Amino acid sequence: MTDSxxxxxxxxxxxxxxxxxxxxxxxxASWDRLTGNDIPGRNDGSLVVATLGSAFSPDGIRxxxxxxxxxxxxxxxxxxxxxxxxxxxxxxxILTQIAAxxxxxxxxxxxxxxxxxxxxxxxxxxxWAKRDAAELxxxxxxxxxxxxxxxxxxxxxxxxxxxxxxxxMYLNTQVLKRAGADFPAADWTRDDFTxxxxxxxxAGDSHFTPYFWTNRLWGGVVPxxxxxxxxxxxxxxxxxxxxxxDSFYPAAQRQGRGGGFRWTTPQATADRVAxxxxxxxxxxxxxxxxxxxxxxGQNLIGVFSTGRVGVTPAGGFWAGGxxxxxLRDDGFDVQYFPRWRTRRHQFxxxxxxxxxxxxxxxxxxxxxxxxxxxxxLTRLFTTNQTTPARRSMLTGARYQxxxxxxxxxxxxxxxxxxxxxxxxxxxxVAEVTQVLLKHTGTALASPRSVGPALRRMQGDLEKAMERDx
Amino acid sequence: MTNTQVSxxxxxxxxxPGTVAERPSARERGTRLxxxxxxxxxxxxxxxxxxxxxxxxxVLSLFHWNVIDSPGFAGTANYREVFTDSTVLVSFRNTLxxxxxxVAAQLxxxxxxxxxxxxxxxxxxxxxxxxxxxxxxxxxxxxxxxVMKYLFNQDFGVINWLIGWFGIAPVPWLTSEHGALATVIxxxxxxxxxxxFLLFVxxxxxxxxxxxxAAALDGATGLRKHLSITLPLLxxxxxxxxxxxIINALQVFEQPYVLTDGGPGDxxxxxxxxxxxRAFEQLRFGEASAVGVLLFVLIMAVTAVQFRxxxxxxxxQ
Numbered sequence: 001m002t003d004s005x006x007x008x009x010x011x012x013x014x015x016x017x018x019x020x021x022x023x024x025x026x027x028x029a030s031w032d033r034l035t036g037n038d039i040p041g042r043n044d045g046s047l048v049v050a051t052l053g054s055a056f057s058p059d060g061i062r063x064x065x066x067x068x069x070x071x072x073x074x075x076x077x078x079x080x081x082x083x084x085x086x087x088x089x090x091x092x093x094i095l096t097q098i099a100a101x102x103x104x105x106x107x108x109x110x111x112x113x114x115x116x117x118x119x120x121x122x123x124x125x126x127x128w129a130k131r132d133a134a135e136l137x138x139x140x141x142x143x144x145x146x147x148x149x150x151x152x153x154x155x156x157x158x159x160x161x162x163x164x165x166x167x168x169m170y171l172n173t174q175v176l177k178r179a180g181a182d183f184p185a186a187d188w189t190r191d192d193f194t195x196x197x198x199x200x201x202x203a204g205d206s207h208f209t210p211y212f213w214t215n216r217l218w219g220g221v222v223p224x225x226x227x228x229x230x231x232x233x234x235x236x237x238x239x240x241x242x243x244x245x246d247s248f249y250p251a252a253q254r255q256g257r258g259g260g261f262r263w264t265t266p267q268a269t270a271d272r273v274a275x276x277x278x279x280x281x282x283x284x285x286x287x288x289x290x291x292x293x294x295x296x297g298q299n300l301i302g303v304f305s306t307g308r309v310g311v312t313p314a315g316g317f318w319a320g321g322x323x324x325x326x327l328r329d330d331g332f333d334v335q336y337f338p339r340w341r342t343r344r345h346q347f348x349x350x351x352x353x354x355x356x357x358x359x360x361x362x363x364x365x366x367x368x369x370x371x372x373x374x375x376x377l378t379r380l381f382t383t384n385q386t387t388p389a390r391r392s393m394l395t396g397a398r399y400q401x402x403x404x405x406x407x408x409x410x411x412x413x414x415x416x417x418x419x420x421x422x423x424x425x426x427x428x429v430a431e432v433t434q435v436l437l438k439h440t441g442t443a444l445a446s447p448r449s450v451g452p453a454l455r456r457m458q459g460d461l462e463k464a465m466e467r468d469x
Numbered sequence: 470m471t472n473t474q475v476s477x478x479x480x481x482x483x484x485x486p487g488t489v490a491e492r493p494s495a496r497e498r499g500t501r502l503x504x505x506x507x508x509x510x511x512x513x514x515x516x517x518x519x520x521x522x523x524x525x526x527x528v529l530s531l532f533h534w535n536v537i538d539s540p541g542f543a544g545t546a547n548y549r550e551v552f553t554d555s556t557v558l559v560s561f562r563n564t565l566x567x568x569x570x571x572v573a574a575q576l577x578x579x580x581x582x583x584x585x586x587x588x589x590x591x592x593x594x595x596x597x598x599x600x601x602x603x604x605x606x607x608x609x610x611x612x613x614x615x616v617m618k619y620l621f622n623q624d625f626g627v628i629n630w631l632i633g634w635f636g637i638a639p640v641p642w643l644t645s646e647h648g649a650l651a652t653v654i655x656x657x658x659x660x661x662x663x664x665x666f667l668l669f670v671x672x673x674x675x676x677x678x679x680x681x682x683a684a685a686l687d688g689a690t691g692l693r694k695h696l697s698i699t700l701p702l703l704x705x706x707x708x709x710x711x712x713x714x715i716i717n718a719l720q721v722f723e724q725p726y727v728l729t730d731g732g733p734g735d736x737x738x739x740x741x742x743x744x745x746x747r748a749f750e751q752l753r754f755g756e757a758s759a760v761g762v763l764l765f766v767l768i769m770a771v772t773a774v775q776f777r778x779x780x781x782x783x784x785x786q
Contacts (some may be wrong), residue, residue: 010495017502092749099536120537206633209624215732290624291644292733299618303625430750441733445645453734 046078047363049352050097050104052090053083056380063379068370075363080104086216087112088430098357105358106367110350111422112217112429115153115260119427123354124156126243128365133247139372140248142390144414145257147349148244150422155240155259159351160372161389163381165315166347166413166420167223168334169193170322170404175210175310179203184335186409190227190279193311193338197288200310211283212300212309215292215440217423217433218348219313221276226421227340230272232436233263233424233465263426266461268439268454272341277443277450284444292437292444301325304332313337315347316387316410319402323384329403336409336417345413345420349389387411431464523765530758537752547759557760559735560743561767563650567739568718571654571661575714576707579662583669584695599670603663610660614727617656618643621728646736649729653737657724661717665710672706673699704783712775719768740764 056064061079068077084090087110094107098121109117118124129136140148143161151159169184176183179200184192197210204210213220225231237258245254267273283289301318303309305327314334322332337345352371354364370376377388384402387410388394399407414420426432435457443453493501530547534540551557582602586595605613620627621642629639642652676699684698700707722741725731731738731746740760748757 007495010499013499014502017506021506088750095536095752096749120535207625207630212624291641299622299625308625430746430752434746434750437730438732438734441644445733 044076046076047106047360047367048078048080048104049106049108049367050080050082050094051108052087052110053081055108055350055386056081057383057385060380060382064371064376067376067379068367071370072363072366075360075366077367088433091116091430098355103355103357105360105364106352106354108350109159109353111150111348112425112433114151114158114353115425115427116429117353117355118153118156118158121353121355121357122153122158123356123358123361124158125160125354125365125368126156129157130243130247132369135369137248139390142374142392144389144391144411145245145249145253146347146414146418146420146422147389149237149241149257149260150347150349151351152238152241152244152258152260154238157241157244159353160368161349161351162372162377163351163386164347164349164389164414165218165317165387166345166410167219167313167315167337168345168409168413169311169337170304170314170318170332170334171311172304172307172309172332173330174307175200175204175208178307179310183333184338186336188335188338190338190340194283194288197283197311198286201286201288204310208308208310209287209290209303210310211289212303212312213290213292214300215437217425217429217436218346219315220292221280221436221440222423223313223337223346224276224280224340225273226344226346227337227342228272228276229341229344230267230270230276231263231424232266232268232273233426233432233461234265234267235421235424236262236264238262261422263424264465266458266465268458268461274450274454277440277454278447281444281447281450285447292440316407317385319399319404319407320384320386323402329399329401330405331403333404334406334409336413342419343417345417346423347413347420348423351389391415426465428464428467431467432461435460435464526758526761526765529754530756530762532755534754535752536754540755543755547755548763550756551759551763556735556738557740557743560738560740561763563736563738564719564721564740567650567654567657567721568715571657571718571721572711572714574654574658575662575665575718576710578658579665579710580669580703580707582662583666583673584699586670587673599667602666605660606663608660610723611727613660614656614724617652618728621652643729644733646733649733649737653721653725653728656728657718657721660724661714665714668706668710669703672703676702701784704779705785708775708779708783712772715771715775716768719764719771 051061061081065077065079068075082090082093084093091109091113094104097103107117139160147161147164148157151157151161171183173183179196180203181196181199184196200210201208215221222232237256238260240259241257245257249257280289280292284291300309300312301321302325304312305322305325319334323329336343352364352368354361354368358364371380372389374390374393377390377393381388381393384398391411394407394411396407424432439453439457439460443450443457445453529540531543531545532540533543533547582598586598590598619625623629623639623641623644626642628642632640641648643649680698680702681694684694689697720741721739722745725737725739726742726745729737731742741764744757744760744764747753747760
């Protein structure tokens with residue numbers, strides 16, 4: 001049997017333990033420590049603008065904020081540059097912020113997320129656009145209606161496009177010279193394209209691949225589907241939007257416009273879709289093009305600038321990229337995507353979406369208007385890392401240093417081919433993209449794989465589109 | 470607490486039937502309290518960062534939730550959905566195949582290298598090899614995978630360029646179904662075997678030299694010595710290495726995500742990739758949680774089987 005009474009020494013020891021623990025707890029509780037609220041700008045009443053980290057340079061962001069402050073000294077603004085590898089990753093991080101209760105007021109959203117944000121999170125800009133119509137007339141006169149229409153959802157406008165990129169065809173001029181080929185004409189066809197690849201292959205060594213493409217929604221298989229007069233999902237226009245077209249665009253330009261795009265029934269097993277896949281499979285079989293590799297084309301600039309690739313689809317963003325990679329302005333050039341059954345091209349655009357959770361919606365609208373001004377975009381887009389949505393900004397002076405010689409192609413892709421449209425991006429875009437990439441990889445493994453893979457793609461797309469996100 | 474203090478604690482007498490159990494002494498209670506205080510931060514950490522999320526995940530698996538709208542009770546619908554989803558089922562198959570090959574390769578390579586380094590070798594050279602083998606483990610898996618993606622590129626990669634010198638046609642490392650899975654395993658094993666290697670080096674150092682000497686006197690040399698002496702005595706280390714290896718392999722994510730994005734098709738899509746895609750790309754957090762719960766059960770089951778088998782195959786000295 002042990003003594004149940006504590007000795008004086010034990011009592012003193014436990015007493016000192018208790019006092020020590022209490023002192024530690026007290027110190028910890030009163031410690032002047034950093035918390036999430038100490039992050040500069042958080043909860044200080046600033047208008048929070050979330051951008052894809054790599055979209056703007058630090059100088060561009062500084063110019064954006066300082067310019068806005070001069071115009072609206074009463075509105076504090078903070079740019080939250082979210083680092084992400086692509087738009088899908090960016091949206092995932094924004095949604096995580098929203099779930100955590102730290103939603104930004106404005107989010108920079110590309111075509112991939114326009115309908116997802118519009119459906120669940122966005123505020124239509126209609127009332128502000130109508131109120132400030134006089135001020136916006138100059139903006140809309142400078143921006144192609146297709147870009148604006150791509151930012152509409154079910155009759156309402158959700159974003160003002162400030163940049164876009166259409167999938168045109170970049171060509172390495174040194175590779176062309178090596179093959180003894182001329183720069184292709186603007187109305188070149190798919191067969192001209194194939195013949196050029198064969199010629200390039202013949203003149204190149206075993207490590208040369210004439211055509212490189214990345215398996216993704218923008219610039220992958222989809223431009224070929226558009227050129228062949230089809231799409232992954234049946235495309236139509238939502239009703240509405242007349243308030244915008246009638247206010248800002250002349251009759252010729254509002255012809256056929258609606259309240260935004262609708263992508264509904266999957267049509268992966270349509271003949272023209274299969275035809276596009278068969279064509280790409282045949283290029284692979286002939287060693288004229290790379291196999292579909294997932295990712296964001298990060299290794300493409302290197303292989304293109306060193307002449308190991310001759311042709312690749314890209315947008316205006318590549319002019320700056322190739323220049324930074326050390327390619328001379330005459331080392332590459334750009335031409336329209338080759339004609340197949342149609343000349344329809346694909347594009348993706350981006351602008352700021354206003355979130356429903358924002359308590360500073362009027363201030364946010366002021367930022368949206370400011371961000372679409374010509375002087376703002378000129379300060380923001382200094383290195384040709386994208387194509388400005390304003391037509392007037394595409395000038396010879398802008399492309400003098402970086403090239404390409406045929407820089408007019410970037411905006412003429414919209415002006416010359418008015419049916420050029422956005423990549424198919426319904427609210428279920430994440431799943432649609434995953435299904436597309438997954439089955440494209442399988443379909444192009446061999447020519448016989450195309451049919452079965454497209455049937456599986458069709459089934460998965462049907463399931464994805466039935467789901468209400 | 471020192472050994473002296475521990476030995477000074479009076480042992481509790483075994484309570485005989487019909488007698489009242491002896492109450493712990495004040496010092497014993499103090500020791501227990503101190504032990505509890507030391508354990509508290511770890512226990513709190515495990516509860517907050519492991520137990521609560523596990524419970525949260527189980528609860529979330531019973532709801533439909535897209536982060537944006539309020540969650541809606543779904544019962545077992547998420548489980549029914551994942552059990553009939555071919556992508557989920559394929560991801561489990563891929564993960565199990567990956568686990569078998571990756572862990573086997575990892576253990577074999579680590580063991581072979583540890584045995585080699587345990588032989589006669591200058592100390593400085595042994596240190597160089599140990600550091601070199603362990604180094605990949607401290608690097609970021611994503612960074613390694615980005616570099617490896619360049620190296621294994623079918624058209625422009627250095628590896629195909631090198632094997633091209635020997636007249637070998639370009640290998641579709643990342644663009645064919647079997648090639649992609651094999652490449653992901655190669656990259657994973659290259660990075661991960663350092664951990665098992667370090668465990669084996671420690672384990673081999675703990676085997677008394679006298680046992681090997683006695684075995685040599687009895688005529689056991691070479692492979693026989695390793696099979697009959699080294700491996701049985703190393704079996705506790707082998708158990709730890711295989712348990713950790715299997716748990717890690719079942720949660721593989723970065724390598725397939727960066728190298729192949731799960732493709733071609735679904736050939737390298739793993740369970741954790743599916744969880745990530747469902748939750749953060751498709752906003753189906755309930756389904757993602759259901760897959761997470763199933764993975765948790767799988768890991769528990771595999772680990773339980775390992776410990777069960779260890780009773781037969783693991784020899785403690």
